[in-house]
Amino acid sequence: MVSIIYVEPSGKSHAVNVEEGWSLMQGATANGVDGIVGECGGSCACGTCHCYIEESRFAELPAPSAGEVDLLDTVAAELKPNSRLACQVQATAGLEGLVVTLPATQG
Amino acid sequence: MFAFDPYSPVVDADPFPFYKTLRDEHPCFWSPQAGMWVLSRYSDIVSAGQNWQVYSSAKGNLMTELPNRAGATLGTTDPPRHDRLRGLIQYAFMKRTLEALADPIRDIARSTAQALRGKDRFDFIEDFSSKFTVRVLFAALGLPLGDEQTVRDKAVLMVQSDPHTRAKGPEHIAAYNWMQDYASNVIAERRANPQNDLISHFSMAGIDGDRLDEREVLLTTTTLTMAGIESLGGFMSMFAFNLADYKEARQAVVANPELLPDAIEESLRFNTSAQRFRRCLQKDLTLHGQTMREGDFVCLAYGSGNRDERQYPDPDVYDITRKPRGHLGFGGGVHACLGTAIARLAVKIAFDEFHKVVPSYRRTQEQLAWMPSSTFRSPMLLELAVH
Known part of the structure; x- marks a missing residue:
């Protein structure tokens, strides 16, 4: 299990134990975290699991695929340098304690 | 002794008691009848689905795979090939692309529903969902009109399996071959007269400069047609089945159609159409004390994961206010x-x-005739009486 701290649009934060290998999107939807939709189920096809990664740890993540970069251009909330699609980031031991902030809208 | 046979008509009709025993007592179960392991808990299924390097789809994803299909479709390839193939097709199925289809879909729905006016009983599948589904799919894929009923009948037949031989029967293979011939004709026609539609683009596309091979074009088109018709139609019949049985839910969505999306999500969870898909292990793996071997097939029982009390409280209650996020209905x-x-x-x-x-x-019928299929679940006939 990897502890991920999700910050909902309301500002409320949840520390969730996410199974290793699950995506940050699955960790949120399976544990009742608000502010994330994940309409396409995790196949990188909808842009409704947009999140902001803790800035100081952004570089620890593997780089996004070309498909994710294309889709990030379509997200509903403001695109920032630390934006990612949560379905494309896997929870791994190295991400223990990562803070993931969810935007006010997923469109 | 407990047995789980996904070919059994008893499982077609009601798999849920079996799933409960699987989840509680045999969370990693070897089914000799299926010839594969069965994972039934929500978290195990999500984990397996994420771990495509170990749980490969390249040897097929249907529980009873169609001959020569694995490796040539989206559902039967692994990344990175899968991702590139999907990249060629995905745009056509994205929400914003589909907005243009909303009005045509509404016209199809309205005219199909109008034909039911005045009837006091009818078969929802024959008289509504099949007609609607096939016309929507033809509009979405840009298929030429004329063969809709035959295409629908073959799509439904090719996903079935024989409960006695636990394999595809000759009639299922014949339907599959018919669908391939149909797809082949459409592809040839689109290449000769390209349109601005999915099959035209896809049939002439390449990946990294390589053209897709013929088998990929043919079987992906065949699979899109099959999945589009059978899965959409199958799910509509399950949704009607739920709304017919749960009167309060139906009254709520009739009074306020804005509640339909929530009800759809709950039915996707409660009566998942694709009950089971399979994967093939790429290395030995021990789970819940059982050691599965490289090369073994593993069934991911989505329909069971969606009824897992470890994830969804009171999972056997149909509740359209549940908003079952993260369900495995897709x-x-x-x-x-x-x-x-x-x-x-x-x-x-x-x-x-x-x-x-x-x-x-x-x-009107207490007992329904269920489709014989190791993978999908839906009734063959759903007669409704109008109040």
């Missing part, structure tokens, strides 16, 4: 259903229009 991970957006859009519009003509209905 699978999940890289292989999550390509058609999620069109399915949600089409089902919502279909029931909105259907309920304008038929707002109150019930099932």
Whole structure:
């Protein structure tokens, strides 16, 4: 299990134990975290699991695929340098304690 | 001794008691009848779906695979090939692309529903969902009109399996071959006269400068047609089945169609159409004390994961206010259903229009005839009586 701290649009934060290998999107939807939709189920096809990664740890993540970069251009909330699609980031031991902030809208 | 046979008509009719025993007592179960392991808990299925390097789809994803199909379709390839193939097709199924289809879909729904006016009983599948589904799919894929009924009949037949031989029967293979010939003709026609539609683009596309091979073009087109018709139609019949049985839920969505999306999500969880898909292990793996071997097939029982009390409290209660996030009604991970957006859009519009003509209905038959299929679950006939 990897502890991920999700910050909902309301500002409320949840520390969730996410199974290793699950995506940050699955960790949120399976544990009742608000502010994330994940309409396409995790196949990188909808842009409704947009999140902001803790800035100081952004570089620890593997780089996004070309498909994710294309889709990030379509997200509903403001695109920032630390934006990612949560379905494309896997929870791994190295991400223990990562803070993931969810935007006010997923469109 | 406990047995789980996904070919059994008893499982077609009601798999849920079996699933409960699997989850509670045998969370990693070897089924000799299926010839594979069965994973039934929500978290194990999500984990397996994420771990495509170990749980490979390249040897097929249907529980009873069609000959020569594995490796040539989205559902039967692994990344990175899968991702590139999906990249060529995905745009056509994205929400914003589909917005243009909302009005045509509504016209189809309205005219199909109008034909039910004045009837006091009818078969929802024959008289509504099949007609609607096939016309929507033809519009979405740009298929030429004329063969709709035959295409629908073959799509439904090719996903079935024989409960006695536990394999595809000659009639299922014949339907599959017919569908390939049909797809082949459409592809040839589109190459000769390209249109601005999915099959035209796809049949002439390449990946990294390589053209797709013929088998990929043919079997992906065949699979899109099969999945589009059978899965959409199958789910609509399950949704009607739920709304016929749960009167309060039906009255709520009829009074306020804005509630339809929530009801659709709950039915996707409660009566998942794709009950089971399979993967093939790429290395030995021990889970819940059982050691599965490289090369073994593993069934991911989505329909069971969606009824797992470890994830969804009171899982056997149908509750349209549940909002069951993260459900496995469309699978999940890289292989999550390509058609999620069109399915949600089409089902919502279909029931909105259907309920304008038929707002109150019930099932006439206590016992339903269920489709014989190791992979999918839906009734063959769903007669409704209008109140």
